[in-house]
Amino acid sequence: MNRSVKEVYDVLIVGSGAAGLHAALSLDAGFSVLVLSKDAADVCNSAYAQGGVAAVLNPQEDNEELHFQDTMIAGGHRNDPAAVRVLVHEGPASVLELRELGVAFDTGRDGALDLTLEGGHSRRRIAHHEDQTGAEIVRGLLAALAGRPNISLAADTVLTRLEKDAGGFHALIEQGGAFATVNARFCILATGGIGRVFRYTTNSPVATGDGIVFAEKLGARIKGMNLVQFHPTALARGPEERFLISESVRGEGAKLLNSRGERFMQRYDGRGELAPRDVVSRCIMEEARRTGSNEFYLDITAEPADFVRGRFPAIYRKCMEYGIDMTKDRIPVYPCQHYLMGGIDVDLNARTTVDGLYAVGECSHTGVHGANRLASNSLLEALVFSRRAAADILAAGHAPAEVRPLTPAQGKPAPVELRETIQGMVQESFFVTANLEKARENLPRVEAIARQMEDGYADSRGLTELRSLAGVAALILKEVLSA
Known part of the structure; x- marks a missing residue:
């Protein structure tokens, strides 16, 4: 077992994506924190996020009410309005905080953030780092974490059991075949998505829904597990883990074509290629039935080649691995499981129905997303509600956990x-x-x-x-x- 892992902490955080790392950084130096990463620290759904993080960062052309309405519309008005208000109001400060931590968002020649457009948004409000925004955010958060002596990070460490009593939480963890018990007064679950329960997914290998099942066994309320988002444009090539072709490719002008090379989205929805994800996915399935073919393509060849390669370097490289030059060729795409809007039900401070247990990020159900997540609201949710979880813990103050060993x-x-x-x-x-x-x-x-x-x-x-x-x-x- 890693010698840096102690027996007792104030806060145990399970998961090292944007939500878990940001929660750790939002706690003050007086709290001892252990972050568990089931794999390498940067293997998580957050690091896979391409498009960016949505927030009102250009108030001359955008405002909170527009972001609120776009989010509600995309979610089919099944969102919790109070949670959406928190998201859009606190979101801009969260994104600007990332810049202060060293996250390098793309900027224009004037130094202002280069904001892009994605499906369902009425304004350009997506801050990004090329087409690898999540990876850059995780990199920045991990770098900041390294300078916090009160925070320990245990990589390649699996939570195998989680129990709770009046003395706090007791976690059996495994690292390299060795087991140990960690005890903590508070526990934050930040275990990400459930994509690996599907045969085809865009999710990382660690996305098996561990936190949701641990929470349910502790008695937490679980809600909205049927609210699964299928992204319309995963690369229709390769293994079961499908590479995502970001929404921002359509935002920058790509057209969605059927097997006959025809645009078809306007037949179903006036928003065309920039309709919300669930709408586009359902339209693709309907068009497949109409044409008798599952062949669909994204075409961005009308845009300048240098722009495409510069704006989407990771997507360009991945497509080239399959012999597809997106500056000249159409990209074969098809819907694929991508995101869970449901999960561990929480309040506006990320508290579950179990005392001392919090859930943040994709494993949580904040009510922000309704029936369909608006593009690039996921990283924003991770930042806003992880900060709120940390603030709630700080307000509760110290309460030492009791030590209780668990046997594998x-x-x-x-x-x-x-x-x-x-x-x-x-x-x-x-x-x-x-x-x-x-x-x-x-x-x-x-x-x-x-x-x-x-x-x-x-x-x-x-x-x-x-x-x-x-x-x-x-x-x-x-x-x-x-x-």
Whole structure:
């Protein structure tokens, strides 16, 4: 076990994406903090975010009310208006704080932020770093973290068990085959998304929904697990982890074409290619039925080649790996699982229904996104509500956690081959729209796998993720069937 990991902390943060790192940095130096990263510290959905972070940063041409309305419209007005008000009001300061921490957003020749446009936004309000904004934000936050002696970061460290009593939280963690117990008065879950429960996803390898299942077992309320966003333009090439072709490519002029090379979005929605993500994904599926083909393309070849290569260097390089020169060729795309709007239900201070337990980032359900997340609001949500969680903890003050050791379970190795079984059942039950017949058929099967994982297996990352995937699958299918 890493020698830097102590027995007792004030705050345990599970997850090292933007939300977890920002929460740690928002706590003052008087609080001891441990951040757990299941993989390398920069392996997270935040680091995969390409487009940027949305906020009103040009008040001469934009305002909070417009951002509020765009967010509500994209979410089908199923958003929590109070949470959206917090997001758009506190968002600009959060983005500017990132600049102070050293995050390098792109600027114009005058030094002002270069703001781009994405689907569902009525103004150019997306601050970005080329097409790798999330990676730059995570880099900046990790660099800032290195200068905070009160914060420890344990990489390649898996949370295998989380218990709570009157003395605080007790976490069994595993690192390189060695186990230890960490005790903390407060716990912030920042474990990200659930994409790996689907066969095809844009999500990172760590996105197995661990925090949601841990929270549910502690008695936290879980809400909106059927609110899954399918991004309309993932690269239709490569392995099961699909590379995202950012919304900002359409924002900078790319056209969406069907198999006949025709633009079709105006047939379904007056906003065309810049309609919200759920709308575009459903339109693609409808167009596929109309044309009898699943072949779709993004075409940005009308824009200057130097501009395209400079604005989208990572996307350009990835496409070239598949022999696609996006300055000359159409990019093959298709919808893919991308984001969860539901999760661990929290209030405006990121508090769950379990005392001392907080949830921030994609694993949380703040109500900000409604039924469909507006592009580039996710990083903003991570920043705003992680700061609020930290402020709430600071207001509560110190309360030392009691020490209670946990013993790792012994038994058989986890049957990791069941991952593919779970993924297949979820994929056929819910892709853009629900297949209720398949969902009814598959729910008892994933519930049986979840029960099977409870006893007889040795604690490990494989077991933790398998339990999470089965638990998340059951939660999704239950809500699909009750919606």
